[in-house]
Amino acid sequence: MRASIYWLLSTLTLGCKDHHPIKDSSEPWPVDESTGLRVATLPPLVKLEQWGDNESTESKLALGYAIFNDFRLSGSQLVSCSTCHLPTQGFTSGSSTDTSDRAYPHLTPVLARNTPSLLNQVYARAFHWDGRPADIYEVWVLPFGEPQMNLTDLPQDDIWTTDDPTAQIRLQQRFTEDVPGYVDWFDRAYDVDIRESTPEEVWDLTGKAISVYMRKAVSVNSPFDRWNQGEKDAMEEDAIRGMETFLGDGGCVNCHSGSLFSDFQYHNLSLTKYDDEGEPIDLGRAKVTEDEADLGKYLTPMLRTVTMTSPYFHDGSVLNLRDAIRHHGSSEARMDPNYDPLLDVVPEFTDNEIDDLIAFLSAIRGEPMDRQYLSVTPELP
Numbered sequence: 051m052r053a054s055i056y057w058l059l060s061t062l063t064l065g066c067k068d069h070h071p072i073k074d075s076s077e078p079w080p081v082d083e084s085t086g087l088r089v090a091t092l093p094p095l096v097k098l099e100q101w102g103d104n105e106s107t108e109s110k111l112a113l114g115y116a117i118f119n120d121f122r123l124s125g126s127q128l129v130s131c132s133t134c135h136l137p138t139q140g141f142t143s144g145s146s147t148d149t150s151d152r153a154y155p156h157l158t159p160v161l162a163r164n165t166p167s168l169l170n171q172v173y174a175r176a177f178h179w180d181g182r183p184a185d186i187y188e189v190w191v192l193p194f195g196e197p198q199m200n201l202t203d204l205p206q207d208d209i210w211t212t213d214d215p216t217a218q219i220r221l222q223q224r225f226t227e228d229v230p231g232y233v234d235w236f237d238r239a240y241d242v243d244i245r246e247s248t249p250e251e252v253w254d255l256t257g258k259a260i261s262v263y264m265r266k267a268v269s270v271n272s273p274f275d276r277w278n279q280g281e282k283d284a285m286e287e288d289a290i291r292g293m294e295t296f297l298g299d300g301g302c303v304n305c306h307s308g309s310l311f312s313d314f315q316y317h318n319l320s321l322t323k324y325d326d327e328g329e330p331i332d333l334g335r336a337k338v339t340e341d342e343a344d345l346g347k348y349l350t351p352m353l354r355t356v357t358m359t360s361p362y363f364h365d366g367s368v369l370n371l372r373d374a375i376r377h378h379g380s381s382e383a384r385m386d387p388n389y390d391p392l393l394d395v396v397p398e399f400t401d402n403e404i405d406d407l408i409a410f411l412s413a414i415r416g417e418p419m420d421r422q423y424l425s426v427t428p429e430l431p
């Protein structure tokens with residue numbers, strides 16, 4: 051329904067300008083003159099602005115790239131960010147239940163949540179399935195305080211608690227004592243002697259350095275973006291039909307909106323699981339807000355690279371895209387008394403409709419990122 055409203059609006063706007071008659075009135079998705087887009091609600095990603103407080107330089111990039119791949123920095127010294135965020139797999143691991151570094155070498159317990167893709171994460175406005183990290187720099191260094199990189203003293207079976215102060219002290223020791231080559235690298239990148247800095251300062255700089263590397267992990271200029279900007283044949287028929295469902299009767303755009311296909315809000319899709327005592331295993335957004343109303347709510351995932359980031363959902367409980375889409379319109383998605391009412395418009399799809407939606411999701415995937423930064427063995431200090 052929404053699709054036809056867009057159609058009507060765009061046609062009306064164009065139709066009013068009689069000095070510029072519509073050439074092909076049968077074209078259902080004309081380019082709107084004021085926006086230059088066919089679908090203004092899903093604009094392309096624009097070039098990322100430089101961050102004023104952390105401008106990209108070659109030495110910052112080299113430092114961030116090294117830290118991301120340096121297994122000598124983790125608690126066990128066996129794991130790096132790229133162990134779970136594999137660059138060649140859209141910076142996911144392809145596994146629903148990654149092993150926490152804290153558990154090596156016993157390989158248990160597993161992590162609490164599914165590893166998200168990091169592609170285009172530098173554009174995001176909220177992070178993690180529950181929105182815990184405060185900003186775009188913090189998100190890259192937090193894993194050192196979590197079971198992921200395990201620089202804390204927390205017991206091995208505690209996969210939820212985090213201890214940033216201990217992790218900050220340990221991280222500085224890694225850079226200054228265990229792998230002291232980093233002292234020079236930080237000096238070159240940020241003109242600072244990290245032996246003189248506080249653990250918190252080193253922590254902040256680590257987040258900044260990794261973020262500079264992650265500016266390379268972007269995937270833009272998808273077939274949909276090109277079609278949206280007027281290139282007529284950039285998207286196939288089935289993808290266009292899928293887009294119409296996405297914008298219209300499917301109701302997807304109510305949550306997966308904007309240039310990243312996320313509203314950066316939290317929604318309940320009835321995916322909460324309970325333990326034997328009937329307690330929720332994962333609190334979702336409520337873990338951050340401590341508000342019971344947020345129990346079972348998770349951040350809307352961005353969708354631009356979703357065709358390459360199976361498994362799906364915060365718990366990795368669904369292996370293929372078809373089932374992930376189908377869940378939204380199923381009665382299971384409405385089982386939780388607090389399920390999101392926006393789901394009420396999502397229908398049970400036919401197989402053909404799902405095929406079209408998947409064709410659309412494939413068409414929003416951008417060009418591959420620069421191959422130069424896909425290696426997991428960059429130069430290390």
Ligand code: HEC
Nearest residue numbers: 130131134148149150163164165166177178179190193198
């Ligand atoms: C052992 C596996 C593992 C390792 C190692 C790991 N991560 Fe993650 N990462 C995860 C999981 C699981 C999540 C989801 C956590 C959550 O939402 O609570 C995550 C979330 C993230 C996010 C948020 C993504 C989003 O969609 O909001 C970023 C950014 C991130 N990790 C970066 C890193 C960096 C940088 C490192 C290295 C310092 C790292 N990760 C190491 C598993 C891992």
Ligand code: HEC
Nearest residue numbers: 300301302305317321348349350351362363364374390392
């Ligand atoms: C009520 C808001 C809402 C609507 C409407 C919605 N989604 Fe979602 N979607 C979410 C949230 C939230 C998640 C993550 C849920 C979780 O992991 O607990 C999600 C997850 C997904 C995933 C899995 C992504 C991943 O990385 O795990 C896909 C694919 C997806 N949605 C596609 C769609 C499509 C296609 C539609 C329309 C048919 C749609 N969504 C409608 C909120 C919504």
